[in-house]
Amino acid sequence: MHTPAQRTAWAVVAPLLDELLAADVVLIATPMYNFSVPAALKAWIDQVTFPRMSLAGRRFVVVSARGGAYGPGTPREPVDHQARYLRDFLDGHFGVTDAVFVSAELTNALVDPRLADRRDAHAASRAAAEAEVDRLAAELTAPAAA
Numbered sequence: 573m574h575t576p577a578q579r580t581a582w583a584v585v586a587p588l589l590d591e592l593l594a595a596d597v598v599l600i601a602t603p604m605y606n607f608s609v610p611a612a613l614k615a616w617i618d619q620v621t622f623p624r625m626s627l628a629g630r631r632f633v634v635v636s637a638r639g640g641a642y643g644p645g646t647p648r649e650p651v652d653h654q655a656r657y658l659r660d661f662l663d664g665h666f667g668v669t670d671a672v673f674v675s676a677e678l679t680n681a682l683v684d685p686r687l688a689d690r691r692d693a694h695a696a697s698r699a700a701a702e703a704e705v706d707r708l709a710a711e712l713t714a715p716a717a718a
Contacts, residue, residue, distance in 0.1 A: 588620050597631040597712050600658070604638040608653040621665060628667035633708055634658055635701070636673070639680035641693070672708060676701040 574582070592598065602613050609617075634655070642652035655673050662668040678694035681687040 585619050588616070589622075592620050592627070595630060597633065598627075600632065600634045602634065602636050602654070604636055604642070604652075604654045607642075607651045608657055617661065625665070626667045627662075628669075630668065631712065632662055632668050632671040633712075634671060634673045635705060636675045637679050638675055638677045641677045641690075641697075643675065643677060674701050674704045674708070 600613070602609055605611075636654060638654075640648055642648045642654075655675075658673075659671060662671050675697070676694075677697040678687065678690050681690040681694040
């Protein structure tokens, strides 16, 4: 028997789970906040996480915007807790080992005068991210081969 509070909580969670379980592809679009994921994304993750729940076989695409440069080989790569957290979570909890990550970096170059010299690098990062999103969209929406 569930309490009224439990029924109210489940009324919030059930539609989120239904949507997630019905999806073939899950798109997570997120900024990087303080080297990690925003509280709203963490709250969603907490709502849709249940023991022994597998989402293996679903495609996950994570698209992010980052104020600095955290990609492979950059000095700040070790503090990229966003991609690391999401990879560890998706693999460790949901069994998703092939999530795709696409990031537009150096967005702060558009607003921070100290990073004005990095605007070209931001534009290149954004263009590469947009091209990758276009490629993924075409791949994921193409009819399956017979």
